[in-house]
Amino acid sequence: MIYELYYWPGIQGRGEFVRLVLEDAAAHYVDVALVPEEKGGGVSALEHYLEGADIERPPFAPPFLKAGRQLIGQTANILLFLGARLGLAPRDASGKLWLHQLQLTVADFVVEIHDTHHPIGSGLYYEQQRPAAKRRSKDFLVNRMPKFLNYFERVLERNPSNGPGMVRTSITYVDLSMAQVIAGLRYAFPTASRNALRICPRLRALHDQVFARPRIKRYLASERRLAFNNDDLFRRYPELEIHDKASARQ
Amino acid sequence: MIYELYYWPGIQGRGEFVRLVLEDAAAHYVDVALVPEEKGGGVSALEHYLEGADIERPPFAPPFLKAGRQLIGQTANILLFLGARLGLAPRDASGKLWLHQLQLTVADFVVEIHDTHHPIGSGLYYEQQRPAAKRRSKDFLVNRMPKFLNYFERVLERNPSNGPGMVRTSITYVDLSMAQVIAGLRYAFPTASRNALRICPRLRALHDQVFARPRIKRYLASERRLAFNNDDLFRRYPELEIHDKASARQ
Numbered sequence: 308m309i310y311e312l313y314y315w316p317g318i319q320g321r322g323e324f325v326r327l328v329l330e331d332a333a334a335h336y337v338d339v340a341l342v343p344e345e346k347g348g349g350v351s352a353l354e355h356y357l358e359g360a361d362i363e364r365p366p367f368a369p370p371f372l373k374a375g376r377q378l379i380g381q382t383a384n385i386l387l388f389l390g391a392r393l394g395l396a397p398r399d400a401s402g403k404l405w406l407h408q409l410q411l412t413v414a415d416f417v418v419e420i421h422d423t424h425h426p427i428g429s430g431l432y433y434e435q436q437r438p439a440a441k442r443r444s445k446d447f448l449v450n451r452m453p454k455f456l457n458y459f460e461r462v463l464e465r466n467p468s469n470g471p472g473m474v475r476t477s478i479t480y481v482d483l484s485m486a487q488v489i490a491g492l493r494y495a496f497p498t499a500s501r502n503a504l505r506i507c508p509r510l511r512a513l514h515d516q517v518f519a520r521p522r523i524k525r526y527l528a529s530e531r532r533l534a535f536n537n538d539d540l541f542r543r544y545p546e547l548e549i550h551d552k553a554s555a556r557q
Numbered sequence: 558m559i560y561e562l563y564y565w566p567g568i569q570g571r572g573e574f575v576r577l578v579l580e581d582a583a584a585h586y587v588d589v590a591l592v593p594e595e596k597g598g599g600v601s602a603l604e605h606y607l608e609g610a611d612i613e614r615p616p617f618a619p620p621f622l623k624a625g626r627q628l629i630g631q632t633a634n635i636l637l638f639l640g641a642r643l644g645l646a647p648r649d650a651s652g653k654l655w656l657h658q659l660q661l662t663v664a665d666f667v668v669e670i671h672d673t674h675h676p677i678g679s680g681l682y683y684e685q686q687r688p689a690a691k692r693r694s695k696d697f698l699v700n701r702m703p704k705f706l707n708y709f710e711r712v713l714e715r716n717p718s719n720g721p722g723m724v725r726t727s728i729t730y731v732d733l734s735m736a737q738v739i740a741g742l743r744y745a746f747p748t749a750s751r752n753a754l755r756i757c758p759r760l761r762a763l764h765d766q767v768f769a770r771p772r773i774k775r776y777l778a779s780e781r782r783l784a785f786n787n788d789d790l791f792r793r794y795p796e797l798e799i800h801d802k803a804s805a806r807q
Contacts, residue, residue, distance in 0.1 A: 363715050364655050367662045367708050377651055381661040388654060401627055404638060405614050411631040412617045418668060426676045427689060428696030439677065439689045446678030458617050465613050 310336040310389075311373035313353050318539040319487075319532075321382045321417070322370040327483040328386060330526040332393035338531070383410045386480045395480040406474050409462065409481045413488060416455045417540065420491070423447045424542050433544070444547040448499040452492070456507050459485060463509035470509070471516050478517065485510070486517035491541030499549045560586040560639075561623035563603050568789040569737075569782075571632045571667070572620040577733040578636060580776040582643035588781070633660045636730045645730040656724050659712065659731045663738060666705045667790065670741070673697045674792050683794070694797035698749040702742070706757050709735060713759035720759070721766050728767065735760070736767035741791030749799045 310329060314322030329336045342348020353369055356362055356378065366380030372388070379385050387407050390396030396406050421429075426443040427436040462473045472482035489510060492500040504511055517523060526532055535541055560579060564572030579586045592598020603619055606612055606628065616630030622638070629635050637657050640646030646656050671679075676693040677686040712723045722732035739760060742750040754761055767773060776782055785791055 363717060364658075365708075365711065365715070366658070367665075367705075377654075379654060379658065381658045384654060384658045384661055387657075404627075404629060404634060407637075408614075408616070408629065408631045408634045411634055415617070415668075418665075422672070422676075426672075427692045428700070430696065430700055436692075439692070442677045442686075442689070446680065450678065450680055455617075458615075461615065465615070467613060 308335070308375060310334055311339050312336055312370060313339050313356060313373070314370040315353070316340040316350070317533070319535065320370075320540050323487055324382050324480075324484045325370050325372065325385050325389070326531075327487060327523065327526075328389050328393060328395055328480050330531075331478075331483060331520060331522050332389075332395060333522055334389075334393055383407065383414050386410055386484070390480045395478070395483070397475050397479070402474060406479055406481055409459075409473055410484060412455075412458070413481060413484045416488060419447060419451050419455075420488070420495070421540050423495075423547060424544060433542070437546075440544075440547060445549060448496060448503075448549045452496075452499065453503050456503050456510060460507040460510050463513065471513065473513075478520070482513055483517055483523075486514045489514040490518070491535065494535040495541040495543050496548050497543075558585070558625060560584055561589050562586050562620060563589050563606060563623070564620040565603070566590040566600070567783070569785065570620075570790050573737055574632050574730075574734045575620050575622065575635050575639070576781075577737060577773065577776075578639050578643060578645055578730050580781075581728075581733060581770060581772050582639075582645060583772055584639075584643055633657065633664050636660055636734070640730045645728070645733070647725050647729070652724060656729055656731055659709075659723055660734060662705075662708070663731060663734045666738060669697055669701050669705075670738070670745070671790050673745075673797060674794060683792070687796075690794075690797060694746075695799060698746060698753075698799045702746075702749065703753050706753050706760060710757040710760050713763065721763065723763075728770070732763055733767055733773075736764045739764040740768070741785065744785040745791040745793050746798050747793075 312322065312325055312329065314320060314325070326338075339348050339352045340350060342352070344351055356366060356371065357368070364378055366378065368380070370382055370385065371378060371380040372385045374388070379388050387410070390406065391403065396403055423444040424433050424440050425431070425436065426439045433440065459473070463470060466473055466475070468476045472478045473485070474481065489504070518527065535543075537543065562572065562575055562579065564570060564575070576588075589598050589602045590600060592602070594601055606616060606621065607618070614628055616628065618630070620632055620635065621628060621630040622635045624638070629638050637660070640656065641653065646653055673694040674683050674690050675681070675686065676689045683690065709723070713720060716723055716725070718726045722728045723735070724731065739754070768777065787793065
Protein backbone atom coordinates (compact mmCIF):
# COMPACT_ATOMS: atom_id res chain seq x y z
CA MET A 308 0.00 0.00 0.00
CA ILE A 309 1.10 3.56 -0.72
CA TYR A 310 0.11 5.85 2.14
CA GLU A 311 -0.76 9.46 1.41
CA LEU A 312 0.30 11.95 4.08
CA TYR A 313 -1.45 15.32 4.07
CA TYR A 314 0.38 18.06 5.92
CA TRP A 315 1.34 21.72 5.40
CA PRO A 316 4.54 22.15 3.38
CA GLY A 317 7.57 24.03 4.75
CA ILE A 318 7.41 22.91 8.36
CA GLN A 319 7.95 19.72 10.33
CA GLY A 320 5.00 20.41 12.63
CA ARG A 321 2.85 17.55 13.82
CA GLY A 322 3.29 15.88 10.44
CA GLU A 323 6.83 14.99 11.49
CA PHE A 324 5.61 12.48 14.08
CA VAL A 325 3.89 10.61 11.25
CA ARG A 326 6.85 10.96 8.87
CA LEU A 327 9.23 9.45 11.42
CA VAL A 328 7.03 6.36 11.67
CA LEU A 329 6.67 5.98 7.91
CA GLU A 330 10.42 6.50 7.39
CA ASP A 331 11.48 4.15 10.18
CA ALA A 332 9.25 1.42 8.77
CA ALA A 333 10.40 2.09 5.20
CA ALA A 334 6.75 2.43 4.23
CA HIS A 335 5.83 3.71 0.81
CA TYR A 336 4.25 7.11 1.14
CA VAL A 337 3.60 10.33 -0.71
CA ASP A 338 3.87 13.69 1.03
CA VAL A 339 0.94 15.10 -0.91
CA ALA A 340 1.62 18.80 -0.32
CA LEU A 341 4.93 18.38 -2.18
CA VAL A 342 3.28 16.95 -5.30
CA PRO A 343 2.56 19.62 -7.97
CA GLU A 344 -0.99 20.94 -7.99
CA GLU A 345 -1.49 19.87 -11.60
CA LYS A 346 -0.81 16.31 -10.49
CA GLY A 347 -3.42 16.48 -7.75
CA GLY A 348 -1.10 17.61 -4.96
CA GLY A 349 -0.20 20.86 -3.24
CA VAL A 350 -2.11 22.72 -0.58
CA SER A 351 -5.32 22.50 -2.63
CA ALA A 352 -5.29 18.73 -2.14
CA LEU A 353 -5.29 19.33 1.63
CA GLU A 354 -8.03 21.92 1.34
CA HIS A 355 -10.15 19.52 -0.67
CA TYR A 356 -10.36 17.17 2.30
CA LEU A 357 -10.71 19.93 4.88
CA GLU A 358 -13.36 21.94 3.08
CA GLY A 359 -14.88 19.81 0.32
CA ALA A 360 -18.64 19.39 0.71
CA ASP A 361 -18.40 15.77 -0.45
CA ILE A 362 -16.07 14.52 2.33
CA GLU A 363 -18.08 12.22 4.58
CA ARG A 364 -15.52 12.13 7.41
CA PRO A 365 -13.69 15.45 7.23
CA PRO A 366 -10.60 15.92 9.40
CA PHE A 367 -10.50 19.03 11.58
CA ALA A 368 -6.88 19.84 10.69
CA PRO A 369 -3.73 18.32 9.17
CA PRO A 370 -1.98 15.96 9.51
CA PHE A 371 -4.25 13.32 8.08
CA LEU A 372 -3.47 10.10 6.31
CA LYS A 373 -5.09 8.29 3.44
CA ALA A 374 -4.70 4.52 3.57
CA GLY A 375 -6.69 2.98 0.74
CA ARG A 376 -10.20 4.33 1.21
CA GLN A 377 -9.67 5.24 4.86
CA LEU A 378 -9.06 8.85 5.82
CA ILE A 379 -7.56 9.17 9.30
CA GLY A 380 -6.98 12.38 11.23
CA GLN A 381 -5.42 13.38 14.57
CA THR A 382 -1.72 12.62 14.94
CA ALA A 383 -2.05 10.16 17.81
CA ASN A 384 -4.88 8.37 16.02
CA ILE A 385 -2.78 8.04 12.87
CA LEU A 386 0.05 6.54 14.93
CA LEU A 387 -2.39 4.17 16.65
CA PHE A 388 -3.39 2.95 13.20
CA LEU A 389 0.10 2.82 11.67
CA GLY A 390 1.89 1.47 14.73
CA ALA A 391 -0.01 -1.80 14.62
CA ARG A 392 0.47 -2.19 10.86
CA LEU A 393 4.12 -1.23 10.69
CA GLY A 394 5.46 -3.16 13.66
CA LEU A 395 6.05 -0.14 15.88
CA ALA A 396 3.61 -1.14 18.62
CA PRO A 397 3.16 -4.14 20.90
CA ARG A 398 0.69 -6.77 19.71
CA ASP A 399 -1.50 -7.21 22.75
CA ALA A 400 -4.49 -4.95 23.42
CA SER A 401 -3.33 -3.73 26.81
CA GLY A 402 0.15 -2.88 25.50
CA LYS A 403 -1.40 -0.98 22.59
CA LEU A 404 -3.59 1.04 24.94
CA TRP A 405 -0.67 1.89 27.23
CA LEU A 406 1.41 2.99 24.24
CA HIS A 407 -1.44 5.17 22.99
CA GLN A 408 -1.85 6.68 26.45
CA LEU A 409 1.81 7.69 26.37
CA GLN A 410 1.39 9.17 22.88
CA LEU A 411 -1.57 11.25 24.09
CA THR A 412 0.63 12.55 26.90
CA VAL A 413 3.29 13.47 24.31
CA ALA A 414 0.51 15.28 22.42
CA ASP A 415 -0.38 17.26 25.56
CA PHE A 416 3.29 18.15 25.97
CA VAL A 417 3.43 19.33 22.35
CA VAL A 418 0.41 21.64 22.83
CA GLU A 419 2.16 23.25 25.79
CA ILE A 420 5.39 23.62 23.82
CA HIS A 421 3.48 25.32 20.98
CA ASP A 422 1.67 27.62 23.35
CA THR A 423 4.92 29.02 24.80
CA HIS A 424 5.12 31.21 21.69
CA HIS A 425 1.36 31.40 21.07
CA PRO A 426 -0.38 31.75 24.44
CA ILE A 427 -3.09 34.16 23.23
CA GLY A 428 -4.10 32.87 19.82
CA SER A 429 -2.76 30.64 17.09
CA GLY A 430 -4.09 33.05 14.47
CA LEU A 431 -1.99 35.95 15.76
CA TYR A 432 1.69 36.57 15.15
CA TYR A 433 4.19 35.85 17.90
CA GLU A 434 5.04 39.55 17.91
CA GLN A 435 1.46 40.33 18.90
CA GLN A 436 1.74 38.25 22.09
CA ARG A 437 5.35 38.57 23.19
CA PRO A 438 4.83 39.65 26.86
CA ALA A 439 2.34 36.83 27.43
CA ALA A 440 4.71 34.42 25.65
CA LYS A 441 7.49 35.41 28.03
CA ARG A 442 5.37 34.65 31.07
CA ARG A 443 4.01 31.41 29.67
CA SER A 444 7.49 30.24 28.64
CA LYS A 445 8.84 30.87 32.09
CA ASP A 446 6.05 28.83 33.66
CA PHE A 447 6.62 26.13 31.06
CA LEU A 448 10.37 25.94 31.56
CA VAL A 449 10.26 26.06 35.36
CA ASN A 450 7.25 23.84 36.00
CA ARG A 451 5.81 22.01 33.03
CA MET A 452 8.83 20.89 30.97
CA PRO A 453 10.54 19.23 33.97
CA LYS A 454 7.25 17.61 35.00
CA PHE A 455 6.75 16.04 31.57
CA LEU A 456 10.41 15.03 31.11
CA ASN A 457 10.66 13.49 34.56
CA TYR A 458 7.45 11.60 33.90
CA PHE A 459 8.77 10.02 30.71
CA GLU A 460 12.11 9.29 32.38
CA ARG A 461 10.15 7.42 35.06
CA VAL A 462 8.23 5.48 32.41
CA LEU A 463 11.53 4.39 30.81
CA GLU A 464 12.91 3.44 34.20
CA ARG A 465 9.88 1.32 35.06
CA ASN A 466 9.65 -0.56 31.80
CA PRO A 467 10.11 -4.10 33.18
CA SER A 468 11.77 -5.18 29.92
CA ASN A 469 14.41 -2.56 30.61
CA GLY A 470 13.99 -0.79 27.30
CA PRO A 471 15.56 0.62 25.21
CA GLY A 472 12.15 2.27 24.72
CA MET A 473 9.17 2.99 26.94
CA VAL A 474 7.17 -0.15 26.21
CA ARG A 475 8.45 -3.71 25.98
CA THR A 476 11.73 -4.60 24.30
CA SER A 477 11.52 -2.70 21.01
CA ILE A 478 11.44 0.89 19.90
CA THR A 479 7.83 1.98 19.28
CA TYR A 480 6.20 5.00 17.71
CA VAL A 481 6.08 6.81 21.04
CA ASP A 482 9.86 6.55 21.29
CA LEU A 483 10.23 8.13 17.86
CA SER A 484 7.92 10.97 18.91
CA MET A 485 9.73 11.47 22.20
CA ALA A 486 13.13 11.69 20.47
CA GLN A 487 11.68 14.30 18.11
CA VAL A 488 10.34 16.31 21.07
CA ILE A 489 13.75 16.23 22.74
CA ALA A 490 15.42 17.41 19.52
CA GLY A 491 12.84 20.18 19.23
CA LEU A 492 13.28 21.31 22.84
CA ARG A 493 17.04 21.43 22.35
CA TYR A 494 16.49 23.66 19.34
CA ALA A 495 13.96 25.92 21.06
CA PHE A 496 15.40 26.14 24.56
CA PRO A 497 19.03 24.95 24.44
CA THR A 498 19.98 26.00 27.97
CA ALA A 499 16.81 25.16 29.85
CA SER A 500 16.42 21.80 28.13
CA ARG A 501 20.06 20.88 28.87
CA ASN A 502 19.49 21.69 32.52
CA ALA A 503 16.25 19.73 32.68
CA LEU A 504 17.67 16.71 30.86
CA ARG A 505 20.65 16.47 33.21
CA ILE A 506 18.66 14.20 35.49
CA CYS A 507 17.10 12.24 32.60
CA PRO A 508 19.86 9.92 31.37
CA ARG A 509 17.38 7.44 29.91
CA LEU A 510 15.68 10.09 27.78
CA ARG A 511 19.03 11.33 26.49
CA ALA A 512 20.00 7.77 25.58
CA LEU A 513 16.62 7.17 23.92
CA HIS A 514 17.08 10.28 21.79
CA ASP A 515 20.52 9.10 20.65
CA GLN A 516 19.32 5.59 19.97
CA VAL A 517 16.37 6.73 17.85
CA PHE A 518 18.45 9.11 15.78
CA ALA A 519 21.08 6.42 15.25
CA ARG A 520 18.60 4.02 13.65
CA PRO A 521 19.74 3.49 10.06
CA ARG A 522 16.53 4.56 8.33
CA ILE A 523 16.05 7.56 10.61
CA LYS A 524 19.67 8.58 9.97
CA ARG A 525 19.11 8.27 6.25
CA TYR A 526 15.92 10.31 6.52
CA LEU A 527 17.63 13.05 8.50
CA ALA A 528 20.38 13.27 5.90
CA SER A 529 17.86 13.47 3.06
CA GLU A 530 16.24 16.62 1.76
CA ARG A 531 12.88 15.28 2.94
CA ARG A 532 13.81 16.31 6.49
CA LEU A 533 13.27 20.03 6.93
CA ALA A 534 15.34 22.06 9.38
CA PHE A 535 13.73 23.41 12.56
CA ASN A 536 12.57 26.96 11.89
CA ASN A 537 10.62 29.78 13.49
CA ASP A 538 7.42 29.23 11.51
CA ASP A 539 7.18 25.84 13.13
CA LEU A 540 6.08 24.15 16.35
CA PHE A 541 9.47 24.40 18.05
CA ARG A 542 10.83 27.95 17.83
CA ARG A 543 13.98 29.56 19.10
CA TYR A 544 13.31 33.01 20.51
CA PRO A 545 16.25 33.74 22.83
CA GLU A 546 14.13 36.17 24.86
CA LEU A 547 11.87 33.28 25.94
CA GLU A 548 14.75 31.18 27.25
CA ILE A 549 15.84 30.94 30.88
CA HIS A 550 19.61 30.99 31.08
CA ASP A 551 20.39 30.17 34.65
CA LYS A 552 18.77 28.73 37.70
CA ALA A 553 18.69 32.09 39.50
CA SER A 554 16.34 33.63 36.94
CA ALA A 555 14.24 30.49 37.00
CA ARG A 556 13.63 31.09 40.70
CA GLN A 557 12.64 34.74 40.29
CA MET B 558 -16.86 -5.90 36.58
CA ILE B 559 -16.74 -2.92 38.93
CA TYR B 560 -14.80 -0.08 37.34
CA GLU B 561 -12.79 2.28 39.55
CA LEU B 562 -12.72 5.88 38.38
CA TYR B 563 -9.95 8.06 39.76
CA TYR B 564 -10.53 11.78 39.53
CA TRP B 565 -10.22 14.88 41.72
CA PRO B 566 -13.24 15.42 43.97
CA GLY B 567 -15.32 18.62 43.86
CA ILE B 568 -15.24 19.29 40.14
CA GLN B 569 -16.68 17.74 36.99
CA GLY B 570 -13.49 18.33 35.02
CA ARG B 571 -12.36 15.78 32.49
CA GLY B 572 -13.64 13.02 34.77
CA GLU B 573 -17.15 13.98 33.72
CA PHE B 574 -16.65 12.66 30.19
CA VAL B 575 -15.93 9.25 31.71
CA ARG B 576 -18.77 9.48 34.24
CA LEU B 577 -21.31 10.20 31.49
CA VAL B 578 -20.29 7.01 29.68
CA LEU B 579 -20.40 4.88 32.83
CA GLU B 580 -23.76 6.34 33.84
CA ASP B 581 -25.32 6.03 30.39
CA ALA B 582 -24.29 2.40 30.22
CA ALA B 583 -25.44 1.72 33.80
CA ALA B 584 -21.98 0.31 34.49
CA HIS B 585 -20.98 -0.50 38.03
CA TYR B 586 -18.31 1.93 39.14
CA VAL B 587 -16.77 3.51 42.18
CA ASP B 588 -15.71 7.16 42.18
CA VAL B 589 -12.65 6.45 44.29
CA ALA B 590 -11.99 10.00 45.48
CA LEU B 591 -15.38 9.95 47.23
CA VAL B 592 -14.61 6.81 49.22
CA PRO B 593 -13.25 7.57 52.72
CA GLU B 594 -9.45 7.44 53.04
CA GLU B 595 -9.65 4.75 55.71
CA LYS B 596 -11.41 2.54 53.21
CA GLY B 597 -8.69 3.03 50.61
CA GLY B 598 -10.23 6.01 48.84
CA GLY B 599 -9.81 9.76 48.84
CA VAL B 600 -7.15 11.84 47.19
CA SER B 601 -4.41 9.65 48.61
CA ALA B 602 -5.69 6.78 46.49
CA LEU B 603 -5.17 8.97 43.41
CA GLU B 604 -1.74 10.03 44.61
CA HIS B 605 -0.74 6.44 45.13
CA TYR B 606 -1.10 5.77 41.40
CA LEU B 607 0.39 9.09 40.33
CA GLU B 608 3.41 9.02 42.62
CA GLY B 609 3.86 5.50 43.97
CA ALA B 610 7.27 4.04 43.12
CA ASP B 611 5.72 0.61 42.53
CA ILE B 612 3.34 1.62 39.71
CA GLU B 613 4.61 0.07 36.50
CA ARG B 614 2.42 2.14 34.17
CA PRO B 615 1.84 5.41 35.98
CA PRO B 616 -0.71 7.84 34.53
CA PHE B 617 0.46 11.43 34.01
CA ALA B 618 -2.73 12.92 35.46
CA PRO B 619 -6.34 12.07 36.39
CA PRO B 620 -8.74 10.87 35.17
CA PHE B 621 -7.64 7.27 35.07
CA LEU B 622 -9.64 4.08 35.25
CA LYS B 623 -8.98 0.76 36.83
CA ALA B 624 -10.61 -2.17 35.05
CA GLY B 625 -9.54 -5.39 36.68
CA ARG B 626 -5.76 -5.28 36.59
CA GLN B 627 -5.61 -2.69 33.80
CA LEU B 628 -4.87 0.92 34.64
CA ILE B 629 -5.87 3.28 31.82
CA GLY B 630 -5.13 6.99 31.62
CA GLN B 631 -5.98 9.86 29.25
CA THR B 632 -9.68 10.66 28.88
CA ALA B 633 -9.96 9.82 25.17
CA ASN B 634 -8.09 6.57 25.71
CA ILE B 635 -10.43 5.58 28.55
CA LEU B 636 -13.41 6.23 26.28
CA LEU B 637 -11.79 4.24 23.48
CA PHE B 638 -11.55 1.32 25.91
CA LEU B 639 -15.00 1.72 27.50
CA GLY B 640 -16.89 2.60 24.32
CA ALA B 641 -16.23 -0.80 22.78
CA ARG B 642 -17.14 -2.65 25.99
CA LEU B 643 -20.24 -0.69 26.90
CA GLY B 644 -21.90 -0.49 23.50
CA LEU B 645 -21.23 3.21 22.94
CA ALA B 646 -19.05 2.81 19.84
CA PRO B 647 -19.48 1.22 16.41
CA ARG B 648 -18.17 -2.33 16.09
CA ASP B 649 -16.01 -2.07 12.99
CA ALA B 650 -12.39 -0.94 13.16
CA SER B 651 -12.76 1.99 10.81
CA GLY B 652 -15.83 3.30 12.64
CA LYS B 653 -13.98 3.01 15.96
CA LEU B 654 -11.04 4.98 14.59
CA TRP B 655 -13.28 7.73 13.20
CA LEU B 656 -15.11 7.99 16.52
CA HIS B 657 -11.81 8.24 18.38
CA GLN B 658 -10.60 10.91 15.96
CA LEU B 659 -13.69 12.97 16.80
CA GLN B 660 -13.09 12.46 20.52
CA LEU B 661 -9.51 13.71 20.14
CA THR B 662 -10.89 16.80 18.42
CA VAL B 663 -13.27 17.30 21.35
CA ALA B 664 -10.21 16.99 23.62
CA ASP B 665 -8.43 19.74 21.66
CA PHE B 666 -11.53 21.91 22.00
CA VAL B 667 -11.56 21.30 25.77
CA VAL B 668 -7.91 22.38 26.12
CA GLU B 669 -8.74 25.64 24.37
CA ILE B 670 -11.80 26.16 26.58
CA HIS B 671 -9.67 25.63 29.69
CA ASP B 672 -6.98 27.97 28.46
CA THR B 673 -9.42 30.89 28.10
CA HIS B 674 -9.11 31.35 31.87
CA HIS B 675 -5.58 29.94 32.19
CA PRO B 676 -3.55 31.17 29.20
CA ILE B 677 -0.29 31.67 31.13
CA GLY B 678 -0.05 28.72 33.49
CA SER B 679 -2.32 26.11 35.01
CA GLY B 680 -0.46 26.44 38.33
CA LEU B 681 -1.33 30.14 38.67
CA TYR B 682 -4.62 31.64 39.79
CA TYR B 683 -6.98 33.16 37.24
CA GLU B 684 -6.51 36.51 38.97
CA GLN B 685 -2.79 36.36 38.13
CA GLN B 686 -3.50 36.17 34.39
CA ARG B 687 -6.67 38.18 33.86
CA PRO B 688 -5.54 40.54 31.05
CA ALA B 689 -4.10 37.62 29.06
CA ALA B 690 -7.30 35.65 29.75
CA LYS B 691 -9.35 38.49 28.34
CA ARG B 692 -7.37 38.50 25.09
CA ARG B 693 -7.34 34.75 24.77
CA SER B 694 -11.08 34.51 25.46
CA LYS B 695 -11.84 37.05 22.78
CA ASP B 696 -9.79 35.11 20.22
CA PHE B 697 -11.47 31.91 21.37
CA LEU B 698 -15.01 33.27 21.16
CA VAL B 699 -14.53 35.05 17.83
CA ASN B 700 -12.42 32.47 16.00
CA ARG B 701 -11.97 29.13 17.69
CA MET B 702 -15.34 28.31 19.27
CA PRO B 703 -17.26 28.91 16.00
CA LYS B 704 -14.65 26.90 14.07
CA PHE B 705 -15.02 23.88 16.37
CA LEU B 706 -18.83 24.09 16.63
CA ASN B 707 -19.30 24.49 12.89
CA TYR B 708 -16.99 21.52 12.35
CA PHE B 709 -19.04 19.22 14.59
CA GLU B 710 -22.28 20.53 13.05
CA ARG B 711 -20.86 19.53 9.66
CA VAL B 712 -19.96 16.07 10.97
CA LEU B 713 -23.55 15.58 12.18
CA GLU B 714 -24.89 16.80 8.86
CA ARG B 715 -22.70 14.40 6.88
CA ASN B 716 -23.42 11.29 8.90
CA PRO B 717 -24.92 9.16 6.13
CA SER B 718 -27.11 7.35 8.67
CA ASN B 719 -28.64 10.73 9.46
CA GLY B 720 -27.91 10.57 13.17
CA PRO B 721 -29.08 11.29 15.79
CA GLY B 722 -25.36 11.27 16.68
CA MET B 723 -22.15 11.86 14.78
CA VAL B 724 -21.41 8.26 13.84
CA ARG B 725 -23.86 5.65 12.53
CA THR B 726 -27.36 5.28 13.92
CA SER B 727 -26.80 5.29 17.68
CA ILE B 728 -25.59 7.72 20.28
CA THR B 729 -21.89 7.11 21.02
CA TYR B 730 -19.47 8.33 23.64
CA VAL B 731 -18.45 11.30 21.49
CA ASP B 732 -22.06 12.50 21.48
CA LEU B 733 -22.15 12.35 25.28
CA SER B 734 -18.92 14.38 25.41
CA MET B 735 -20.18 16.91 22.89
CA ALA B 736 -23.41 17.46 24.80
CA GLN B 737 -21.37 18.06 27.96
CA VAL B 738 -19.17 20.59 26.12
CA ILE B 739 -22.26 22.46 24.89
CA ALA B 740 -23.68 22.53 28.42
CA GLY B 741 -20.32 23.80 29.71
CA LEU B 742 -20.05 26.52 27.06
CA ARG B 743 -23.58 27.68 27.87
CA TYR B 744 -22.55 27.97 31.50
CA ALA B 745 -19.25 29.74 30.79
CA PHE B 746 -20.23 32.00 27.89
CA PRO B 747 -24.05 32.20 27.77
CA THR B 748 -24.28 34.99 25.20
CA ALA B 749 -21.45 34.05 22.86
CA SER B 750 -22.37 30.38 22.84
CA ARG B 751 -26.02 31.20 22.09
CA ASN B 752 -24.92 33.33 19.16
CA ALA B 753 -22.54 30.68 17.86
CA LEU B 754 -25.06 27.86 18.24
CA ARG B 755 -27.72 29.75 16.30
CA ILE B 756 -26.45 28.22 13.05
CA CYS B 757 -25.90 24.78 14.61
CA PRO B 758 -29.40 23.25 14.91
CA ARG B 759 -28.05 19.69 14.86
CA LEU B 760 -25.73 20.33 17.80
CA ARG B 761 -28.55 21.91 19.79
CA ALA B 762 -30.75 18.90 19.08
CA LEU B 763 -27.94 16.51 19.99
CA HIS B 764 -27.49 18.25 23.33
CA ASP B 765 -31.20 17.94 24.10
CA GLN B 766 -31.35 14.34 23.01
CA VAL B 767 -28.37 13.30 25.17
CA PHE B 768 -29.67 15.04 28.26
CA ALA B 769 -33.10 13.48 27.74
CA ARG B 770 -31.73 9.93 27.87
CA PRO B 771 -33.30 8.27 30.92
CA ARG B 772 -30.06 7.26 32.65
CA ILE B 773 -28.40 10.61 31.95
CA LYS B 774 -31.49 12.39 33.28
CA ARG B 775 -31.37 10.27 36.41
CA TYR B 776 -27.67 10.97 36.81
CA LEU B 777 -28.17 14.72 36.44
CA ALA B 778 -30.89 14.67 39.07
CA SER B 779 -28.70 12.69 41.47
CA GLU B 780 -26.20 14.14 43.91
CA ARG B 781 -23.43 12.43 41.97
CA ARG B 782 -23.66 15.19 39.36
CA LEU B 783 -21.84 18.26 40.60
CA ALA B 784 -22.85 21.76 39.53
CA PHE B 785 -20.62 23.75 37.19
CA ASN B 786 -18.38 25.98 39.28
CA ASN B 787 -15.44 28.35 38.96
CA ASP B 788 -12.81 25.91 40.20
CA ASP B 789 -13.61 23.77 37.20
CA LEU B 790 -12.89 23.46 33.49
CA PHE B 791 -15.84 25.60 32.39
CA ARG B 792 -15.90 28.88 34.30
CA ARG B 793 -18.19 31.87 34.17
CA TYR B 794 -16.26 35.11 34.41
CA PRO B 795 -18.56 37.78 32.95
CA GLU B 796 -15.57 39.96 32.03
CA LEU B 797 -14.37 37.28 29.58
CA GLU B 798 -17.66 37.13 27.71
CA ILE B 799 -18.46 38.95 24.47
CA HIS B 800 -21.96 40.37 24.62
CA ASP B 801 -22.63 41.60 21.14
CA LYS B 802 -21.36 41.25 17.64
CA ALA B 803 -19.98 44.78 17.55
CA SER B 804 -17.48 44.10 20.34
CA ALA B 805 -16.56 40.83 18.70
CA ARG B 806 -15.48 42.77 15.64
CA GLN B 807 -13.35 45.27 17.57
